[in-house]
Amino acid sequence: MAQKGYTTPCEQRHSGWFSRIVRKKQSSSSQKRSPSLRQKNGPIWHEANNSDLNPLSLNQKSSLRRRLRQNNTDFHTGVCKCCGTVLRYPSDVPRIRCMVCQTSYMIEENINECVDICENSAVSLPELSLSTLNKYIKDYEDLQSNGKGTFGTEENKLSSLENFLFVSFSSHKCLNQSFKLTQSGNCSYYSANLNFNELHAFYSALQSLPTARPMISLLKAASILLRHPPQENDVQTIRWLLILMELPTLADSLIGTNDQNSQSQTSLDKCTEPELLIKSISYDILKRIIGISAHFDHKCTRYFSHWWSHLPDSLFIRKIEILNLYITFQLTRCINYEIYSSNSISSSSFKNPYATDDINYKKTLRAHFVRPTSKSSDFGLSIRIPLFISLSGRHLATSNETIAERDGNNHSEKLDDDHVVKLKLQQYCDEWHLRTAATVLSLFFCANQTHGKVPEAIFYNNLVDYINVKQDFDSWQFSKNNDKHEKEVAKNNDVSLLMMDYLRAESNSAYLNIVSDDGATLKKPSFTFCRYPFLISLGAKITILEHEAKRKMERKTEEAFIRSVNKKLPFDIYFKIRVRRSFITEDSLRSIKEHRHDFKKSLKIEFVNEPGVDGGGLKKEWFLLLTKELFDPSKKLFSYYNPSNLCYFSISTVNNEELYYLVGAVLGLAIYNSTILDLKLPRALYKKLLGHKVTLDDFTQLDQNAGKGLKKLLLLENVEELSIYFEVSFKDVEGQLITHELISNGSNVLVNDTNKYEYVERYLNFFLSDICKSRFDSFQRGFYNVVGGNALSLFTPKEIEQILIGDSNEGAIDTMMMRSITRYKGFESNDKVISWFWHYFDSCVPEVQKKILFFVTGTYRLPATGLPSLHFKISRISAEKGCSRLPTSHTCFNELCLSDYESEVEFRNKMEIAINNCEGFELE
Incomplete structure (x- = not known):
């Protein structure tokens, strides 16, 4: 938007000497553009004035269509290189413009861009370098100190610096020849030949000036260049985009734009006019850089990815954070528009594409965001969304306690998981900003996978957890399987399959909300986050995996019920395994072989001659004992390597394929039933499971x-x-x-x-691979017979390892964190027994802390998502004084049961006896 005292990029383009150059180039170029057609029918698609910058009126559009029909003009189709919109245009027009992102393109190859000043021989550009910029800056400083200068008055001097920056950054050819490491060298696969140090110093020198006008001129020129991108799509001609990517104002344009308090003034409102203008233009530059980068051809994307992989870690992380922040901004924009549309009488203003895609979109809405007062709402948004966002796109405060404190509620109140869902699929599935940003970020993720520069968690965007990830997964799965299903329908020509399609569309349309305009068919969403799983946090992926597992369990239960009704036989909705402790491997193998089709049912374990109902604890005990025996070196199924102490398939001629199948099935059941195992398997095994190449x-x-x-x-x-x-x-x-x-x-x-x-x-x-092929194939078959599904493909090998074995937590457990997640039943947090327990826990060495953790939870490891996701509970056994019962635990619920002990010494003695002398579900 235009600011007082400043001109917009479009206005700047037609002002002063630059306007005369542009008009001169346009007039010379217009003579080559079908003059007979222009004389007969007037302006068709492009005029020498700013008609390419303003939408056509309805009358102009109707007149255009009528003239095109009269001339029998052919139409071509193409794709916008910024937003990906399919464009349809007459074959004889020189320029077209995308009506979604407002990007203009030259069609005729012999027509040069009107904004590229390098093509005009009358204009000579100085070298774009730090030394040239310093000459302008030094002369400006001399002017201020002496009242003199090479260029005369201060206004002329400043104007010359602005013109130098504007002309240089308006030309992609000038940028491509600037900031080179070696002047004679070109881009290669290993280097972009770009001097990042000089480039950063160039931008820093501009920002250190006492006025913002030179930086504004630079940004305006860059915005015009990106609105009229060059036709070249070659590796040697894309360095200009890398130069613009390093602009220091890009990230600043997204910081501080979210309301932390609807009644307070945002940081954007507090900006001065030059600062606000810089933010607005920088946002426009950023979205176009991301859009153009996302639509490069395969060769350019490979080069880009490899160049980024050689960046210093700090710059690499910085770019990931900017892209994540951009995605966070766009998701927040979707949330705010949804709030506005649900709380206002008319929502027509935000549907205008020219009004919504702006850093100042909240002013465009002209509304106060009145959030719903109930926990849930019809549009799937919750009042309890904390939009406190850091530079990396992560939340600074997301706990239930913080949210409850903000809303004035009781701290002990917990939010229902159903109300944590914030954003529905239809509210973001057509956002080209999200699609392009995720595409560019995928290039960084591929570079990181190859070179291992940063942890995978750096790519997580925690605001993605505030969407309906289950719906997103179902939509992605629907789109993924739809093509395969259509081929089956065409191949079989079965009318019943068409009826099934109709019923499925009827049931899914209300849930997925992806019905086409005619309402007859389901449409494929253009964007789902499951297509870019590196953005989804491990906790959200586990939610998706459990969602798929629950759906399969329910389906198996329904099938068992229908089968029992048809055959008039009793049925069991659980997959029950009944074992003896001394023959746990044999009994488990027998049960798994006899119930190969029941893996998708909920697992229940029963130990012979032992009381206990499996609420989760018996299951943990079975997994622990069985894996301990299967991976025992004496079994000779796995060999352990020194000094890594990791195990891999043994080299043997003995046929043990059934046992390897059992191992694979057990690991799959552990993932399927959200159980952590204590295993020491190498990364290569997880890579081979997912079909990745080992290195x-x-x-x-x-x-x-x-x-x-x-x-x-x-x-x-x-x-x-x-x-x-x-x-x-x-x-x-x-x-x-x-x-x-x-x-x-x-x-x-x-x-x-x-x-x-x-x-x-x-x-x-x-x-x-080769030496253990038959054993690995049996292991893989058992694994995929249990967890084979689309949800598993969302995980990386590292994430599969995390959800299978959890967090090893080699150091001491954070006692303060443990206290913050612990709930009490029958106790208060300040009771003496509770104080004794935490004092004892904090004084223990890490090995003893893990014993306590094992006694209560059934495993030595923490959940894959860390200590904050652990559910820990301390309950009172008896309120009688002098009760000296030993501490007990309910591993099904991670619950520790304590009595009222007389002294801290007695409490410590009882705890040590309990954690050192128990196994199973009764003391030995």
């Missing part, structure tokens, strides 16, 4: 000595002097020495500098 680093994690030797081999020269051949020698589980050739006649093929990479690759494949 030398994965092998080194398992066998550190061999892995380090292979890495040294790749760094050496004259490798043939080591006399290594394409064969390996190893010992099987029985201790017998075996020699194997990695290639045909490998014992006679010497490893040299040329084939050493092939040798390492074959070495890895042999020990991680």
Whole structure:
């Protein structure tokens, strides 16, 4: 929006000497653009004035369509390079404009862009560099101190600096030739040949000036360039976009734009006019940079991803944070528009695409955001959404206690999970801002997967947890399976399948809200977050996994009921396993083999001759005992490597495929039933489960000595002097020495500098895949028979490891955090017994703390999402004084039961006896 004392980028484009140059270029170019057509029919799609910047009126559109029909003009289709909108335009027009993002494109190849000043020989551009900028700045400082200057008055001097920046940043060709590391070099796969240090110093020098006008001129020029992007889409001509990506004002345009208090003034309202103008233009630049970057061809995206992978970690993280902040901003915009549309009589203003896509969109609404007063609402939004957002797009306060305090409610009140759902699918599925930002962020994620620069959690955007992730998953799953289903319908030509489609559409349309305009068919949403799972936090992914598991459990229960009604037989809605402790492996294998089709049912465990109803504790006990026996070295199913202490499939000729199938099924059941296991498996196993390629680093994690030797081999020269051949020698589980050739006649093929990479690759494949193929296939079959589904594909190997084995928490447990998540029944937080317990817990070494954790929860590990997601409860056994019962626990509910002890010494003695001398569900 225009500010007093300043002009918008569009107005600046047609002011002063620059306007004369533009009009001169347009007049010279218009002679080449079908003059006969222009004389007969007047302006069709582009005029020399600013008609390409303003939408056509209805009369103009009708007249345009009528003239085009009379001339029998052919139409072409294309895709907007910024927002991805499909464009349909006459074949004989020189310029078109996307009506969604307002980006203009030149159609005729022989027409140059009117904004590229480099094409005009009458204008000579100085070198765009830090030294050139410093000359302007130094002359300006001399002007202020002496009253003199090379360019005369202060206004002329400032005008020259602004013109220099405006002209330079209006030209993509000028930018492509600027800030090079080596003047003679070009972009390569390994380097963009961009001097980031000089570029950052250039921007810092501009920001240090006492006036913002030069920076505003630069931003206006960049905005015009992005509104009229060049046609070239080549690796050597996209450096200009990297230069604009480093603008320091991009992130600032998104900070402080969310209301923390609807009654208070936002930080944007407090900005001065130049600051507000900088924020507005910077937001426009940022969204166009993201949009254009998201629509590069495959080669350019590969180069971009590889360039970013070589950035310093600080710059790499900074860009991830900006993109996450942009996604957070767009989601917040969707939330605020939904609130406004649900609390106002007329919501027509926010539907205007020209009014909504702006950093100042809240002023456009002209409304106070009155949030609903109930916990839930018809549009799926909750009053309890805390929009306190940091630079990385993460919440600074999201706890129930903080939210309750803000709303003036009781701290002990917990929110129902059903009311935590905030945003429905139809409110964001067509947002091109989210789609383009997620696409660009996926390039950073791929770069990180290859080079392992930062933890995967850096990519999480916790505001995504405030959408209906279950609905998002169902929609994504519907779109993913729809093409396959349509092929089956066409192949079988079955009328019953068409009827099933109709019934499914009727049931899903109300839930997914993705009905086409005619209401007859379901439409595929253009964007779902499940297409970009790296944005979804591990907690939300676990929610999706449990949602899919629950749906399958319910389906299996319905099938069992229908089967029992048809056959008039009793049915069981649970998958029950009845075992003896001394024969736990044999009994478990028998039960799993006899009930292969019941894996999707809810699991219930029964120990023979032991009382107890499985509310979760018996299940934890079964998993613990069974995995302890299956992974015992004496079983010879898995071999342990030193010094990593990780285990992998044993090298053996004995056929144990049934036991490996059991191991895979047990791991799948643990994930399916949200149970943490105490296992020490390498990263390579999880990668192979998900079909990812294993690397030398994965092998080194398992066998550190061999892995380090292979890495040294790749760094050496004259490798043939080591006399290594394409064969390996190893010992099987029985201790017998075996020699194997990695290639045909490998014992006679010497490893040299040329084939050493092939040798390492074959070495890895042999020990991680080939030698254990049958055993891994059985293991994988058992695993996928339980958890095979689309939800598992959302996880990375690291995340699968986390949900399977939890957080190992090698150090001491944070006592203050434990106290904050603990609930009490029969006790108060300041009772003496509770004080004794926390004093005892805090004084224990980490090993004893884990024993206490195991005594209460049934596992030594914390949940995958960390200590805050642990449910911990302390209850009173008896209110009688002098009661000296030993502490007990309900592992089903993570509940510790204590009595009223006479002294702290007695309490400590009882706790030590309890945690050191119990197993199962009665003391030994």
